[in-house]
Amino acid sequence: MKVYMDNSATTRMLSEVVEAMQPHFTEKYGNPSSLHYMGIEAERAVDESRAKLAECINAEPYEIIFTGSATEANNLAIVGACHAGRKKIITSEIEHSSVGKVIRNMERRGFETVFIGVDEEGFVDLKELEKKVDGNTALVSIIHANHEIGTIQNLEAIGKMCKEKEVLFHSDASQSFTKVPIDVKKFGVDLLTLNSHKIHGPKGVGALYVRKEVKLEKQVHGGMQERNWRAGTENVAGMVGFAKAAEIGVREMKRNVAKMQKLRNALVEGLLRIENAQLNGPESDDKRLCNIANITFNYVEGEALLMRLSEQGICVSTGSACSSKSLQPSHVLKALGLKHEQAHGSLRFSLSKFNSSEEVNYVIKMVEKEVAELRKLSAYAPGKKAGYYEEREQAFE
Ligand SMILES: Cc1ncc(COP(=O)(O)O)c(C=O)c1O
Numbered sequence: 001m002k003v004y005m006d007n008s009a010t011t012r013m014l015s016e017v018v019e020a021m022q023p024h025f026t027e028k029y030g031n032p033s034s035l036h037y038m039g040i041e042a043e044r045a046v047d048e049s050r051a052k053l054a055e056c057i058n059a060e061p062y063e064i065i066f067t068g069s070a071t072e073a074n075n076l077a078i079v080g081a082c083h084a085g086r087k088k089i090i091t092s093e094i095e096h097s098s099v100g101k102v103i104r105n106m107e108r109r110g111f112e113t114v115f116i117g118v119d120e121e122g123f124v125d126l127k128e129l130e131k132k133v134d135g136n137t138a139l140v141s142i143i144h145a146n147h148e149i150g151t152i153q154n155l156e157a158i159g160k161m162c163k164e165k166e167v168l169f170h171s172d173a174s175q176s177f178t179k180v181p182i183d184v185k186k187f188g189v190d191l192l193t194l195n196s197h198k199i200h201g202p203k204g205v206g207a208l209y210v211r212k213e214v215k216l217e218k219q220v221h222g223g224m225q226e227r228n229w230r231a232g233t234e235n236v237a238g239m240v241g242f243a244k245a246a247e248i249g250v251r252e253m254k255r256n257v258a259k260m261q262k263l264r265n266a267l268v269e270g271l272l273r274i275e276n277a278q279l280n281g282p283e284s285d286d287k288r289l290c291n292i293a294n295i296t297f298n299y300v301e302g303e304a305l306l307m308r309l310s311e312q313g314i315c316v317s318t319g320s321a322c323s324s325k326s327l328q329p330s331h332v333l334k335a336l337g338l339k340h341e342q343a344h345g346s347l348r349f350s351l352s353k354f355n356s357s358e359e360v361n362y363v364i365k366m367v368e369k370e371v372a373e374l375r376k377l378s379a380y381a382p383g384k385k386a387g388y389y390e391e392r393e394q395a396f397e
Contacts, residue, residue, distance in 0.1 A: 001313055002313040003315065004315045004352075005350060005359075005363060006316055007291060007350040007352040008292060008348060009350070010198065011201075014245060016244060017200060017201055017248075021240055021241040021244075024042070024237035028041050029236075031233055032233075032236060033225065042234075045236055049243035050239070050243075052243040053194070053243050056177075056249075057194070057209060058182075058183040059184050060212065062227065063211060063212055064210075065210060065226050065229045066207050066239050067208055068205065068206065069195075069206045070194065070206040071206070072206060073207060074096070078170065079106070080218070081138065081191060084215070087111050089106055089112070090116065090133060091141045091142065092118060092124045092142050092143065093117050093118055093331070093335040094332045095141070095142075095143050095172070098172075103115075117335065118151075118336065121282040122282065122335075123151060123154075123287075124142055126157060129142075133167055137165070137167045139167070140158065143172045144172060144180070144182075145180060148330055149280050149282075149292065149294045149332060149336070149348075150289035150291075150294070152176065152286075152289065168191065169190050170191035171187070171189050172193045173193060174193055174194070174195035175195075175198060175289060177198070177246070177249070178199045178253055179256075179257060179260075179289055181253065191214065191216075192209040194206060194207040194208075196242035196245060196246075199245045200352070201241050202238050202242065205242045218231075260291040260352070260353065260355075261285055264293050264351055266357065266360050267363065267364065271293070271349075274368055274371055276382070277371075278298070279293070279294070279295055280333060280338070290351075293349045293350075294333075294346060294347070294348045294349075297345050297346070297347070298341070299345065299375050300374045301344055301374070301378075302344055302345050303318055303344075305345075305371065306347060308374070309366060316350075318346065318347060330343050333346055341380075349363065
């Protein structure tokens with residue numbers, strides 16, 4: 001059986017999305033900047049896509065900038081917003097690297113940076129956050145729903161606080177879009193990142209919502225595309241596909257979320273029957289994404305388990321997709337307070353509307369089997385070499 005449960009890394013494109021994109025490769029391939037009828041046709045496709053995407057998050061079409069990825073949107077939001085005098089950026093310890101690393105890089109440009117800690121479920125300490133926001137703060141950037149553990153932050157509360165303190169607020173909604181209703185006005189965000197390929201759209205396209213009053217410094221210079229916000233010939237097919245995926249995802253959200261939640265809960269229940277397994281992130285359904293289950297299997301190496309599951313036809317992941325080839329333990333799990341070994345023994349199962357209960361049962365069975373076999377081989381499983389595990393823990397502390 002082949003089971004894909006790595007939908008937080010990327011998703012299968014919907015056939016409706018492929019169909020909508022197709023003519024823009026073969027017949028309607030004009031450049032939106034061209035003045036002839038093919039250019040006008042392409043420009044119209046871009047405008048319609050922008051309007052559709054804007055509608056999905058209660059924004060105006062002119063507040064959407066298409067980018068080449070969510071990573072680029074995060075870079076544009078952070079670097080573009082921090083240009084006018086203020087020298088402090090505040091974020092959390094559990095951001096995706098496309099936010100965290102950009103902010104670290106801003107330190108080299110003379111910015112003061114603050115990384116706010118989280119509790120054991122991954123919630124940002126709002127009191128601590130409020131204390132740190134001051135008159136020198138240029139930007140607060142807090143991820144909407146975490147890509148590894150699914151924790152959904154209270155954006156409304158953060159947005160309200162930022163507004164009162166007159167500080168710009170950015171959120172990366174790459175993982176939450178089409179799984180949690182997004183209303184930029186209700187959330188009080190000034191900037192918001194969207195990702196296409198996490199919602200059954202194409203790769204190579206992302207978007208940034210920029211509230212109309214926000215002054216952003218352009219990062220990619222050249223032509224006048226994206227109303228002079230981002231130079232470079234538009235990925236018309238990508239934009240059309242992204243908008244189509246968004247439209248379908250928002251329309252079907254209620255039904256898909258209910259399905260994924262049910263499957264995910266059955267998966268978690270089954271996996272937690274395995275001895276020495278624990279769930280990472282919040283337990284309550286309204287506080288976490290419907291499709292993510294992050295589980296630590298103590299006394300097992302996550303990478304070894306992942307590879308064995310892959311041999312059984314199952315695709316899951318250790319850290320987020322971008323860091324899964326690194327042997328560094330996940331910074332998100334470490335921020336929750338997990339020990340080095342525990343972070344290393346964790347897997348992320350991320351579902352989509354295409355998964356089934358047969359697949360869930362198969363995954364539970366295979367994980368049970370492979371965990372048992374790996375523990376038999378493990379030198380530091382309980383009852384093997386007394387004290388070894390504890391010694392290793394100390395060594396890493
Ligand atoms: C929360 C979050 N933000 C940003 C990104 C970056 O997306 P992309 O690689 O499409 O630029 C990802 C992808 O894993 C993500 O999960």
